[in-house]
Amino acid sequence: MLRFTTAGESHGQALVSILEGMVAGVPLLAADIDAELARRQQGYGRGRRMKIESDHAELLSGVRGGQTLGSPIAMLIQNRDWKNWQEIMDPAPREGDPERKRQVTRPRPGHADLSGMLKYDRDDARDILERASARETTARVAAGAICRRFLRELDVTVGSHIIHLGGIDAKRPERMPNDLNAAADASEVRTLDKKAESEIIARIDAAKAEGNTLGGIAEVICSGVPVGIGSHVSWDRKLDGRLAAALMSIPAVKGVEIGLGVECARRKGSEVHDEIEADNNNLKTGGVRRRSNRAGGLEGGITTGEQLVLRVAMKPISTLMRPLATIEMKTREPAQAVAERSDVTAVPAMGVIAEAMTAFIVAQAFLEKFGGDSLRETRRNYDGYIASLSERTGR
Numbered sequence: 001m002l003r004f005t006t007a008g009e010s011h012g013q014a015l016v017s018i019l020e021g022m023v024a025g026v027p028l029l030a031a032d033i034d035a036e037l038a039r040r041q042q043g044y045g046r047g048r049r050m051k052i053e054s055d056h057a058e059l060l061s062g063v064r065g066g067q068t069l070g071s072p073i074a075m076l077i078q079n080r081d082w083k084n085w086q087e088i089m090d091p092a093p094r095e096g097d098p099e100r101k102r103q104v105t106r107p108r109p110g111h112a113d114l115s116g117m118l119k120y121d122r123d124d125a126r127d128i129l130e131r132a133s134a135r136e137t138t139a140r141v142a143a144g145a146i147c148r149r150f151l152r153e154l155d156v157t158v159g160s161h162i163i164h165l166g167g168i169d170a171k172r173p174e175r176m177p178n179d180l181n182a183a184a185d186a187s188e189v190r191t192l193d194k195k196a197e198s199e200i201i202a203r204i205d206a207a208k209a210e211g212n213t214l215g216g217i218a219e220v221i222c223s224g225v226p227v228g229i230g231s232h233v234s235w236d237r238k239l240d241g242r243l244a245a246a247l248m249s250i251p252a253v254k255g256v257e258i259g260l261g262v263e264c265a266r267r268k269g270s271e272v273h274d275e276i277e278a279d280n281n282n283l284k285t286g287g288v289r290r291r292s293n294r295a296g297g298l299e300g301g302i303t304t305g306e307q308l309v310l311r312v313a314m315k316p317i318s319t320l321m322r323p324l325a326t327i328e329m330k331t332r333e334p335a336q337a338v339a340e341r342s343d344v345t346a347v348p349a350m351g352v353i354a355e356a357m358t359a360f361i362v363a364q365a366f367l368e369k370f371g372g373d374s375l376r377e378t379r380r381n382y383d384g385y386i387a388s389l390s391e392r393t394g395r
């Protein structure tokens with residue numbers, strides 16, 4: 001079973017990411033991971049922190065001579081900001097227990113601060129917010145980068161672009177670019193619509209000026225997945241549910257849609273379902289094609305062989321420079337929430353994180369279906385499956 005776990009606080013010493021269950025023989029360079037980490041750090045609307053950090057994953061185990069070994073892959077990503085926070089984040093008990101600096105006792109509406117303080121019995125919300133911070137997503141992107149590298153060997157790609165930010169819709173081009181990420185990454189807000197791009201940037205500037213924050217929607221597209229990944233037989237094997245859970249777990253994400261998503265509910269059946277026709281040339285779909293892809297590449301929790309199309313909606317960041325009303329936890333008096341340094345929006349970065357989570361779930365489901373301890377074995381099993389699909393086309 002492919003799985004990963006992360007550890008680390010936002011202003012702690014480092015982040016840790018461990019990916020377990022990846023097959024041996026996948027070509028992997030630290031640069032493959034760093035390239036994804038750098039993509040996550042981009043995006044107009046981020047705060048000064050992103051100028052401090054320049055993320056690099058140190059491969060501690062599981063990779064030798066540029067190939068995975070099949071053993072757990074441990075990665076360490078240092079927090080450069082740690083040097084400014086060492087005293088505040090020191091794991092050792094403090095001599096004489098002096099008052100801690102940078103305590104947070106005015107929880108932010110919309111953040112994990114308050115529920116976390118109550119649940120974990122903490123008087124300082126820093127004990128919660130350090131881990132609830134979006135900094136943790138760096139470690140997810142590192143694990144996702146390895147999954148993406150594995151999938152690339154099986155001709156599967158994952159990309160994303162921003163289709164909404166701060167009240168502005170970005171149009172999809174008539175023809176999607178062949179290299180979606182190259183095109184989206186060329187934009188500071190990762191959109192393919194130039195007109196919307198300048199409107200979005202103006203919105204971000206305006207939100208910043210008023211001490212506000214903005215949310216938005218990323219669309220993730222995963223191409224090259226054959227028919228038959230995931231399963232209808234049990235609730236927890238349905239790939240749509242697994243993707244939704246993984247994407248919903250990204251900080252500040254409040255909605256996930258597959259294909260038409262919520263819009264399905266408003267339409268008649270004839271305007272929702274994708275009609276089927278034979279297409280003997282397309283072996284990955286079992287020799288059929290859909291006339292449309294409103295299902296977003298999933299029917300019954302199983303891939304159809306069409307592109308996976310997922311949309312992920314992020315709420316505005318909950319740290320506002322013009323803070324919202326809350327209470328001071330020590331006195332229970334009305335107060336304004338803490339206004340820590342933060343971002344105006346992180347929607348462009350969220351798209352990259354959503355790609356990483358998608359790559360992880362798809363890689364996990366691939367390994368369930370095709371198994372193997374080495375890439376060669378997985379590929380042989382994969383090729384055998386595609387060959388058996390081709391028998392149906394009479395070839």
Ligand code: EPS
Binds near residue numbers: 136319
């Ligand atoms: C974050 C607040 C900001 C963001 C941070 C997430 O950091 P700081 O509090 O240090 O200014 O930049 O995001 C990252 C560090 C990152 O790598 O994405 C928050 O409160 O969630």
